Amino acid sequence: MPVSDSALMEPKSLSAETAADARLEIKNLNVYFGEGSERFQAVKNVSVSVQQGGSFGIVGESGSGKSTVLRAVCGLVESWDGEIDIDGAPVSHKRNKAFARKIQMVFQDPYASLHPRHTVDRVLSEPLKLHGFDGIDGRVLRALDDVGLGADFRFRYPHQLSGGQRQRVAVARALMLEPEILLLDEPTSALDVSVQAEILNLFAELRKEHNLTYVMVTHDLAVVAHMCDEIAVMQFGEVVEVMDVDAMRNSTPKTAYTQELLKASMGYDAEFFGDS
């Protein structure tokens, strides 16, 4: 199905809607990779504002720059411009230790993000030691329990875990430092539906208890509808639409691309997708 061009041509600036109490605000973010003729702009003029205690979703095409936006916020990309504000103050290009306490990210790829020769125990306790926490034992056990892994898993290595078990360790690690903002990159796409339900319930509880703020990237529209109040749709490095969750549930998105996403999330339909 063709995607209407009008949806793609005008890069929207959404900063007009910015409210004063934004916890995380991204203004006109651009991210580049490569040099010279290989230079490639992965993120184009993206502006996003997330309220204190809000939960903001990013969906969109594979390769459209969703992970790159989160990585830019974490200070994991070198070449970017624009502005990233946290609680009204712009972040510096080099992030410090206090930043890590405040913001944590769960990475998309649970295989790459865990050190292959560190046990689960080490993965979870290391950040605590680095930041001078006490009661490490108890915290590690509680975190394992929170993500639905028993104490049995404490001394296993990543290769001794299934894909979903690894992702739960990654979620536990992000929660160890009790951050205020969580950046979640496909946090449940490697999980089965029951663990997904448990983790999403956990995210919801944490948000309520600790007033956490989330930015969540996912390709599962049902998950984003369940978790988020506002949703940005990305394509080709740009935000093509921002909608609230009701617009999504009622299937009243503006752009053809978002409508196509909604159709595709209804399941496989050979007649619809088969003959392209």
Place this chain on the structure above:
Amino acid sequence: MSDTLLSVEDLWVRFPTRTGTVDAVRGISFSVGRERVGIVGESGSGKSMTGRSILRLIRAPGQMEAKSITFNGDNLLEYSERQMRKIRGHQISMVMQDPKFSLNPVHSVGKQICEALRLHTKVSRKQARQGALEMLEAVQIRNPERVFRSYPHELSGGMGQRVMIAMMLITDPQLLIADEPTSALDVTVQMKVLAIMDKLVQERGMGLIFISHDLNLVSSFCDRIIIMYAGRIVETCRASELHKATHPYTRGLLNALPRIEEPKGRLEALQRQDSWKQEASVDARV
């Protein structure tokens, strides 16, 4: 029976660990014809180990054991390691759950796809390049030339996954084992990639084992479904009848899904029952 491509009888996979032996797969039997068979089940239920066992890819200290794994009439358990290498990536391909792990980080993506093709068929360098670019385009990579020159770490999650799919399909296998092949893809690209696999099953009679935790997707895409729990098959059904599944475990999985049309406050997590572990495995051979 001539339509049966693969038949597995009484498969076990075990791992010795510090705290005792983990039985990852406990005596399952199933078959695959020229059709789409979905394997679903919760995390850790043994789906990936089942897939890997077919290719005899269980790493030590893990051990696999089966009465037989019959592919095209031959028992793969009797094959030498050398014979197995001829099967792997040629007659039977597997898209692994960890795409980036299975790609070689020091070679460009294009080089790896070309090598896969050249191992399988006699083609010139130029033809291999052409074939690789076409395959990347077929899996909906927007800029095949750029991706061809890229290294694995330069790809997004979904691009890595599609590169793996391209690499596995380019050798035209008779059986494709796809382990969570589309979990990192946005839904529209996912549908297009499924359409490619669908076409290979319909037109070339490929067999497909589709491992996934996405029950809606599997029920709309596959022909038959195998549902695994704790290393066993608890239920098997026609994909279109999944909504009528009766096992409380399957029902629990279905109820755990968030749905766009019906907002819920809390999602229902599975209430596991000890008795499920003791139930005998259901035979999923047809």
